[in-house]
Amino acid sequence: MTATVSRVFVTGVGIISPAGAGRQAYWDGLCSAAPHFDELPPLYAGMKPGALGAWVPESAREAAIAATKSKAGARPRMAEVYAAYAATEAIEDACFLAGDPSLSRSVVCVGTSDGQADALEAIYAGDGDGSSRFSSAGIPSSVAQVVGSAGPAFAVQATCASTNAALSCARDALVSGMAETAVVVGCDAYSQKNIIGFSSLQAIGPTGCRPFSRDRRFVTPAEGAGALVLQTERSLRQDQHPYAELVAASISNDASHPTTPDPGGVRRCHRRALEEAGLEASHIDVIYAHGTGSRINDEIEGRIFVDDFPHAAVTAVKGTIGHMMGAAGAAGAVAACLTLRHRLVPATVVDSSEIELDLNLVTGAARPVPNVRYVQNNAFGFGGNNAISIFRRTS
Amino acid sequence: MFKFNFSEVDLVTLDMPSDSSEPSSPPEDLYDVIETGGDRYRDWFTRMCLYTVGRSFDAAQDAANQVIVVGTEYGNTPALLGLQRAAESQGRRMSSQYFPSATSSSAAAFLSMRIGATGGNYTINAGLLTPIMAFWQALCGLGYPESSGSRLLVGDIYCPESRADAGKETPELACEPGLVHTCLTAGSEFEAGFEFDAPDENDEIGEPPPSRIHLRGPIGATCDRYGRNSAFALADLLRASRRMEIGESVSMECLSFRGPRGKVTITRLSAQGANMGRSGR
Numbered sequence: 001m002t003a004t005v006s007r008v009f010v011t012g013v014g015i016i017s018p019a020g021a022g023r024q025a026y027w028d029g030l031c032s033a034a035p036h037f038d039e040l041p042p043l044y045a046g047m048k049p050g051a052l053g054a055w056v057p058e059s060a061r062e063a064a065i066a067a068t069k070s071k072a073g074a075r076p077r078m079a080e081v082y083a084a085y086a087a088t089e090a091i092e093d094a095c096f097l098a099g100d101p102s103l104s105r106s107v108v109c110v111g112t113s114d115g116q117a118d119a120l121e122a123i124y125a126g127d128g129d130g131s132s133r134f135s136s137a138g139i140p141s142s143v144a145q146v147v148g149s150a151g152p153a154f155a156v157q158a159t160c161a162s163t164n165a166a167l168s169c170a171r172d173a174l175v176s177g178m179a180e181t182a183v184v185v186g187c188d189a190y191s192q193k194n195i196i197g198f199s200s201l202q203a204i205g206p207t208g209c210r211p212f213s214r215d216r217r218f219v220t221p222a223e224g225a226g227a228l229v230l231q232t233e234r235s236l237r238q239d240q241h242p243y244a245e246l247v248a249a250s251i252s253n254d255a256s257h258p259t260t261p262d263p264g265g266v267r268r269c270h271r272r273a274l275e276e277a278g279l280e281a282s283h284i285d286v287i288y289a290h291g292t293g294s295r296i297n298d299e300i301e302g303r304i305f306v307d308d309f310p311h312a313a314v315t316a317v318k319g320t321i322g323h324m325m326g327a328a329g330a331a332g333a334v335a336a337c338l339t340l341r342h343r344l345v346p347a348t349v350v351d352s353s354e355i356e357l358d359l360n361l362v363t364g365a366a367r368p369v370p371n372v373r374y375v376q377n378n379a380f381g382f383g384g385n386n387a388i389s390i391f392r393r394t395s
Numbered sequence: 396m397f398k399f400n401f402s403e404v405d406l407v408t409l410d411m412p413s414d415s416s417e418p419s420s421p422p423e424d425l426y427d428v429i430e431t432g433g434d435r436y437r438d439w440f441t442r443m444c445l446y447t448v449g450r451s452f453d454a455a456q457d458a459a460n461q462v463i464v465v466g467t468e469y470g471n472t473p474a475l476l477g478l479q480r481a482a483e484s485q486g487r488r489m490s491s492q493y494f495p496s497a498t499s500s501s502a503a504a505f506l507s508m509r510i511g512a513t514g515g516n517y518t519i520n521a522g523l524l525t526p527i528m529a530f531w532q533a534l535c536g537l538g539y540p541e542s543s544g545s546r547l548l549v550g551d552i553y554c555p556e557s558r559a560d561a562g563k564e565t566p567e568l569a570c571e572p573g574l575v576h577t578c579l580t581a582g583s584e585f586e587a588g589f590e591f592d593a594p595d596e597n598d599e600i601g602e603p604p605p606s607r608i609h610l611r612g613p614i615g616a617t618c619d620r621y622g623r624n625s626a627f628a629l630a631d632l633l634r635a636s637r638r639m640e641i642g643e644s645v646s647m648e649c650l651s652f653r654g655p656r657g658k659v660t661i662t663r664l665s666a667q668g669a670n671m672g673r674s675g676r
Contacts, residue, residue: 046487105591115499115520120472123556124479133560135468136499137522141654150593150655154521154528157470157499165517172535178589193475196482197494250539251515253463253507258495268513275540382495383504385516 008174009242009394012096012229013334014089016082018222018321021060022089026331027338030320030346031366037208037220037322043192047199050206054222054322055190056082068146075129077119078189080139082225083110084146086330087185090227091147095239099148102235106181107173108153110140111166113326113381115155117191139187147183159381160290161251162186163226163329164389168249170230180235186330187225194221194325201259209293209323211316212302212361213354216293222322226330228337243337244375244391248277254384261380263300269386270304273376277390281308283374284390286345288332290378291316292323301378302357312376313369315362319349329379329387336375336391343370397534398664400582404637406630407447409439409552409572416473416554418572422446436496437505438473440552440574444502445509447576448546459543461578462514462536465503466529466549466625469557470518474501476556506546514542523565523608524649525549526625527657531589537581544581550574550626561623564652568607569622575630584665585636590658610635611646625649632661639663 015022018036019029029036040053056064064085065076087108088098096103115136122128140153152173158165163186170182188194198204198221209220230246250273254265274281287309289301293316305314317331324331339345345367352363377389409418418439426434428449429442437445444465478497481489495501503516514536521528526549533545551557552572561570608628609619621628632647639645644662 044482044486044489105593113499117475120475120556121479124476131563133563134472134556135520135522135560137468137520137525141522144655152521152524152528152591152655152657154519154524157518157520158516159498159500159504165515169517169519169532169535172532176535178531178591193478193497196478196489197497200482200489200491200494202491251462251517253504253513253515255459255507255511255513258504258508265513272540382498383500383516384507385500385504387515 007233008171008246009231009233009236010228010244010246010337011231011240011242012090012094013227013243013337014086014093015226015334016056016060016064016085017224017324017331018054018056020057021063021085023334030317030335033320033347033349035208035320035349040195043195051204052206052208052220054220056224075132077116077132079112079116079187080142082189083139083143083185083187086225086227087143087146087183090229091183094229102181103148105151105179106147106149106183107151107170107179108140108144108147108149109166109170109182109184110143110155111162111186111326111329112136112139112155112157112188113159113162114188114191114194115139117193118189121192143183143185151179158385158387159383160325160328161379161381161385161387162326163333164249164379164387165251167246167333167389168251168387171246171249174230174232180232182230183227184230185225185227186327188325188327189223203294209318210350211289211291211293211319211348212298212356212359213350214356216295216298219292219294220318220322222324224324225327226334228333242394244340245394246389247392248273248390250276251387256384259382261297261300262384265384266300266380266386267304269388273388273390279374282311284309284312284376285372286339286369286375287312287314288336288377289314289316290380291318293318302359305359306357310360312360313345313362313367314360315345316348329377332377332379333389336377339375340372340391340393343368343372345369397587398583399534399537399587400580400584401633402453402578403451404630404633405447405451405576406626407443407574409443411553411572413558414555433492436492438471438477440470441496441502441505443552443574444506444548447574448506448510451576453578458510458512460514460541461512461543462539462545463503463506463512463516464529464533464536464545464547465518466525467518467551468520468522468525469551469553471497471499471501472557473554512546514539523651524655524657526629527649527659530659533579534587537579545579547579548574548576549629551624565623571622571624573624573626575626577633584667586662586664588660592656608649636661636663641665
């Protein structure tokens with residue numbers, strides 16, 4: 001590949017999550033460190049009742065549908081709605097107006113694990129509306145309409161590592177000169193298929209996600225979308241104030257087991273991300289862990305942090321907003337940018353006495369990090385998917 | 396511009412009745428190639444991905460650090476539906492092994508496991524531009540640190556639900572099951588350039604051209620007989636490239652109705668066997 005650009009910046013972010021609609025609600029929710037969990041209805045005979053999930057609140061959901069009404073069909077497909085909402089907020093945050101000529105050829109890259117699962121589930125239930133399509137390509141197409149882009153638009157699917165994988169693709173697009181601007185969205189909406197799957201693995205239950213705690217047991221599935229506007233250095237305008245420079249977005253695969261992460265594979269991805277960024281582990285100040293609250297993920301990830309990143313402040317947002325599946329990397333990426341902006345790390349919803357390893361986990365209250373320079377964002381998924389992005393503070 | 400080499404091009408097809416998710420005549424050597432372990436949880440998309448890679452000449456080579464790019468519009472949709480059917484019919488007796496086979500990127504995951512590819516994988520859906528974006532991403536993968544190549548698979552093995560979904564956008568395009576596979580490596584035998592464009596609303600007079608995929612030169616006239624499944628066009632593009640003389644080019648253009656248009660042009664730079672070292676990202 002002939003590289004034409006070397007530096008890529010984040011100029012706008014947007015998000016809708018179980019903490020509400022918009023980045024302010026999200027940041028307030030993370031900093032309050034209070035879980036936003038509700039009980040899931042059983043979906044099939046024998047599914048244990050009382051399992052917890054985390055959903056976009058009804059008021060935020062209605063706001064998103066209203067804001068994207070002209071793009072939604074008779075029956076809104078929620079991944080598309082959430083994605084469009086987050087993208088709209090992100091481009092406004094980047095000081096772009098809808099229809100801005102700078103966006104007309106931008107790349108739209110959407111990371112999603114379940115795509116338009118609700119539309120497919122409606123068809124399965126014999127309840128399809130006859131016109132709605134379920135192809136995941138519909139999501140980037142809708143985001144492109146919102147953005148006002150006629151450039152390449154595509155979905156990237158890599159289970160719960162999807163958004164960081166999408167960041168990797170978008171970074172490739174900008175570095176290779178395909179475009180000067182990219183809108184990257186991570187999104188997933190409530191999916192029956194997902195709940196059934198996690199239930200069959202006995203991975204969901206009546207206690208919420210407790211990342212890195214000794215008594216952790218369950219994943220708490222969630223929904224939502226996060227978006228980032230990426231720009232090349234030469235396309236930056238005077239009125240824009242980048243949150244961060246995206247210095248790495250690396251992927252790897254364990255090639256080992258469909259559901260159990262491999263310590264060597266996860267370490268490999270950390271090494272690749274640091275190499276891509278030209279950094280040592282000691283340079284990383286803050287890590288947004290994947291931190292699902294499952295026994296095996298947190299043990300593997302936590303040991304890497306203890307061994308290689310002892311000085312980094314670690315936090316895991318899934319104890320607050322749940323696991324947004326393919327959008328999990330977007331939740332981390334948006335939070336990473338907000339940490340660089342506010343110089344603050346939200347706390348993980350566990351007590352310091354509960355932490356299993358000798359981990360530098362932020363607990364209790366949000367921790368000020370006035371000298372923060374580099375923030376790392378981890379996202380891993382079934383199928384051995386690993387993806388890590390690293391953000392640098394801009395001067 | 397990307398410089399690269401590529402290995403053999405394999406196109407697999409299945410005779411799949413339009414109202415069924417099961418082929419009428421699967422490959423006779425299917426289970427010799429993909430083995431039977433875990434097969435009851437797989438759909439035909441995953442099976443055919445494992446089959447085409449498993450029978451390829453280079454499959455026995457060291458695949459560590461390869462990047463896997465799967466370009467597909469509907470991919471593992473049958474497995475997603477199968478999980479819901481299993482939950483409904485089996486309740487809590489349902490095996491936990493259904494779920495890993497029923498994600499939108501299951502085929503790429505099981506392929507990584509089967510051949511030991513640790514470079515990471517992308518499952519890409521760009522609608523009618525899927526072959527262009529998947530090819531581009533696979534070429535980007537050649538520049539990743541440690542990359543030993545990119546394994547590219549593009550196509551769909553349709554189930555009735557996915558046929559119906561595709562038909563809502565392009566009822567005029569047939570949905571023939573098929574999957575193309577090749578392995579890209581760093582090299583200097585070929586060069587690929589990508590162009591993206593879109594209809595300019597101000598310049599449009601009348602209706603925009605219909606959605607379609609076509610090839611242009613150097614061998615024969617423009618070919619635009621392709622249906623919805625871009626596996627067939629991409630296979631023809633790569634095979635035509637293989638036959639080209641030095642300096643000749645062939646292009647594949649994908650047009651979506653009122654949406655973006657993508658074009659890739661491959662030019663032969665040197666005779667077969669030319670190589671160059673890996674380049675860092």
